[in-house]
Amino acid sequence: xxxxxxxxxxxxxxxxxxxxxxxxxxxxxxxxxxxxxxxxxxxxxxxxxxxxxxxxxxxxxxxxxxxxxxxxxxxxxxxxxxxxxxxxxxxxxxxxxxxxxxxxxxxxxxxxxxxxxxxxxxxxxxxxxxxxxxxxxxxxxxxxxxxxxxxxxxxxxxxxxxxxxxx
Numbered sequence: 001x002x003x004x005x006x007x008x009x010x011x012x013x014x015x016x017x018x019x020x021x022x023x024x025x026x027x028x029x030x031x032x033x034x035x036x037x038x039x040x041x042x043x044x045x046x047x048x049x050x051x052x053x054x055x056x057x058x059x060x061x062x063x064x065x066x067x068x069x070x071x072x073x074x075x076x077x078x079x080x081x082x083x084x085x086x087x088x089x090x091x092x093x094x095x096x097x098x099x100x101x102x103x104x105x106x107x108x109x110x111x112x113x114x115x116x117x118x119x120x121x122x123x124x125x126x127x128x129x130x131x132x133x134x135x136x137x138x139x140x141x142x143x144x145x146x147x148x149x150x151x152x153x154x155x156x157x158x159x160x161x162x163x164x165x166x167x
Contacts, residue, residue: 001083003076015092017132024136025090027074028115030129032061033162034069045165061127063098063119071115072162074130078110081144086137087113093133097121100134107141108148111159 006018008025017025032055035043039051053070063069079085087102094100099118115133119125127133150157155166 001078001080003078004074015090015128015131015133020135022137024138025132026113026134026136027130028071028127028133029074029112030057030059031162032056032058032069032071032127033164034061034063035067036064046167048165050164059129061129063117063125063127065119065122065124067119069117069127070162070164071117071127071133073113073115073133076110076112077105077136079105079107079149081107081148082141083107084139084141086139087134088137089134090132093127096125098125098127102134105136106149106154107145108150109154109157110150111156112161114159114163
């Protein structure tokens with residue numbers, strides 16, 4: 001269901017990741033799309049302008065004050081037909097004003113998870129690649145769903161890398 005799967009990892013100076021008591025703490029990959037207003041683009045989910053961000057491959061991403069960045073998990077998820085996955089932010093980032101948002105992973109979905117980081121502070125904020133970024137919780141249904149994300153041929157099925165909005 002998760003590749004690569006890691007047992008709990010807690011190293012001094014690092015944000016923990018891997019298997020937790022009732023979930024899985026995923027890592028953020030070193031690929032980031034950082035939003036910028038340099039090109040005066042308008043963020044429109046129906047007509048997304050790639051001039052809205054700059055791409056960075058880095059071990060430490062600095063998100064400008066009151067700004068936003070997209071990233072992805074290191075791990076690739078394959079969600080069974082009888083499981084719904086919900087993602088929550090890690091307290092280490094939340095206590096620094098960094099909010100992680102991920103929509104639910106539906107039954108039958110698979111891919112790298114695109115992570116949305118909001119820096120709610122008036123200061124620059126750091127995100128560390130290859131360390132824990134968020135926790136996934138797995139809710140098992142009594143039976144498989146009637147129609148899975150794969151059955152519907154969902155637009156984000158099998159996504160690789162940081163995936164932008166699609167219609």
